Amino acid sequence: MHETFETVQLNSRKVVKGDLRVFFALTSLFLTVLSQNIHTYVLSLLIFSVLSYQAAGKVYLRILRIPMYFLLPSLFVVLIVTKGEVMYKLWIFEISKEGVNLAIITGLRAFASLSILLYLILTTTIPEFVSALRKLRVPEFIIEIAVLIYRCIQILLDEAERLNNAATSRLGYVNKRRFVSTAALLAYSIFLKSLSRSEKMERSMSARCYSGKMPVRSEKSSGWAIAILVLIAIAIGCLI
Amino acid sequence: MSDLMLMGLKLGGDYMVEAMIETIDLWYAYDTVDILKGVNFKAERGKITLLLGRNGAGKTTLLLHLNGLLKPIKGEVRIDGKPIRYDKKSLIEVRRKVGFVFQNPDDQIVAPTVWQEIAFGLKNLGMDDDEIEIKVKKALEWVGLAGFENKLCNLLSGGEKKRVSIASVIVMDPEIVILDEPTSGLDGFGVKNVVEMVKRMKEEGKTLIISTHDMDFAYEIADKFVIMDGGKIIYNGKTIPEDIAERCGLRLWRCR
Incomplete structure (x- = not known):
């Protein structure tokens, strides 16, 4: 890895x-x-x-x-x-x-x-940084948004890596023309995937009584x- | 004393063999396509009910209704005989009672670190930080991931992610646990782990509703089989008749 x-x-x-x-x-x-x-x-x-x-x-x-x-x-x-x-x-x-x-x-x-x-x-790590921000009494909604954005970036990068591997394994970047075309397809697919993932994430949060609170742990x-x-x-x- | 009780996840003592969660003539459609067509499903208290059926039979859609994540267009879902309501306060009560473990852990994990993910539900239930700390620690021990608190979820293996997603639901102490295809994508060790966890949950008195395509797993744990096809329940019983299995694309050859 x-x-x-x-x-x-x-x-x-x-x-x-x-x-x-x-x-x-x-x-x-x-x-x-x-x-x-x-x-x-x-x-x-x-x-x-x-x-x-x-x-x-x-x-x-x-x-x-x-x-x-x-x-x-x-x-x-x-x-x-x-x-x-x-x-x-x-x-x-x-x-x-x-x-x-x-x-x-x-x-x-x-x-x-x-x-x-x-x-x-x-x-x-970002969660550690956010935990310190909480100590500085940064408003709760900023912390919540920061943690969620970070998790979304993790998901997006995972998806991008998966799609990129799929494209590479089928010669998606074999020449410059294919490179541009594959990159465009990838961007489009990631957009669609991110929409579907956001729905699933929202569902997962609702299933556990989401009330706008994101736990943050201090070491x-x-x-x-x-x-x-x-x-x-x-x-x-x-x-x- | 059982592990779950030690975790402070003790259960009430009034468990009787009766329908704990049921659906009455449940109908649901995505756009204009009917997915559930009058489903009458019943899961008994303290038992493991296995939901089987081919892809697209409506299993996940039915399970999503049991946690109040989907609202039926007709019919109702009853928990302990009471129909669930869909206002915010009632849904919190439903979700406190009915935990849902999603098929893909990546769809379920909403927080960056393991500790945050498991503490997520507890925080939303309004628990204080000290209590959360103790429960998260014990939940991690329960799923065999002690010491994983500060790990980032995206760096875990598939099996570890699955255990984190189970811990994040179990820690909320639901009476009913729904697992949507819990063995999909897991290796033999992962499946064995899930089997052990499911058996332990049953021992603790939880009611389990599990959808799966893995028949070895199903035979290992099931008290009752419910088979769905075309948005309807076509069989309900303690064994699986071969003709129905064949008709619904269930893989029985190793289990015969």
């Missing part, structure tokens, strides 16, 4: 557990994004890269690669469009000292924020020492 985010999240090693993990990551993200200090970015990047690597191993690096394809060209644009004292000139591009500074700060801030977000994504929080130490370190980084 191929590896999905869900399997990574379930199998990841967690040093901070329960709802605390979500609050810890969100507070760190908040501090990092608001900080104007480069030390905070470096500190956050280092700490959360270590935590993420410890939690999910090489998966962290594999996923970090994806936003890099967007981030690096953006940083290059920042580098060349920022006006200031010209340090280097290449054809029509002028690289200024201010441009280099801004690109470094923007890059570090972006990577630091990404590492925190990836830590959250790699260690926290006991642990790892307070690590969370507090990291937050203090980031806060000190902000103040330097």
Whole structure:
């Protein structure tokens, strides 16, 4: 079976557990994004890269690669469009000292924020995230909708995988023309299946007295020492 | 003390052999096609009633009526002699009494994690979180899935999903449990598991109504057979006559 985010999240090693993990990551993200200090970015990047690597191993690096394809060209644009004292000139591009500074700060801030977000994504399943939201007193209907949407996405992906296997086994993607035609058929079939599935889901919920309440379970929080130490370190980084 | 009683799912002590759930001249149609044509079905308290018949005979449609999921165009469904009503409050009472396990667990599972799925019905019945926690744990032990609380449902095997769907109904302590083709898509171990669970439910005094095409499974557990064909009940008895079995496409060759 191929590896999905869900399997990574379930199998990841967690040093901070329960709802605390979500609050810890969100507070760190908040501090990092608001900080104007480069030390905070470096500190956050280092700490959360270590935590993420410890939690999910090489998966962290594999996923970090994806936003890099967007981030690096953006940083290059920042580098060349920022006006200031010209340090280097290449054809029509002028690289200024201010441009280099801004690109470094923007890059570090972006990577630091990404590492925190990836830590959250790699260690926290959606139900765990929703459970933490409930602690924050997010309205019940939002939690209900979030859980139902997540379940519908799971169902939709299962259906898509089944249909995709059926299409692949009968050479549905043998050439570009067939690819387009199969993809269109697949989209249509998934739409129909999702309608039929939604009816069945509604029936299943009614059969168990659905009253608009979706149970959410909280795991006991642990790892307070690590969370507090990291937050203090980031806060000190902000103040330097 | 039985497992279900330990779970807090104790049953009343007034069980007599009598019709617990029955339908009187039940008619239902999808669009203009009549699916049920005057069905008179009866399931006795504490017994296992097997509903058999070819595909499209109307078995699932009949079962959906027993839980109030479908409303007949004519006739009525009675539980303990009282006709069911279709207002919201009455339906909650019906569904508290009659649990429904769907044929395909993927159609039944509405929550992302095993714990949430099993707690779903209890939450809707208004139980508090501590009580839910205890009942879910015991229901998972009952179906042999202890420790599965935080697993995601979409990552379970077919047999595990089936057990989760049974646990999610059993945990609500219904007096009547309906299982729609519970062995479809299961391997030998899965079928054996379902047989054991069905027998345990019967021992606990539950009334079971099961539709199936699996005749080995049917002979293993049945107290009574009801055979449907063309939207009608054509046979009701303790054995299956060969001529009727052949006429209705029931696979009897290994059971003879």
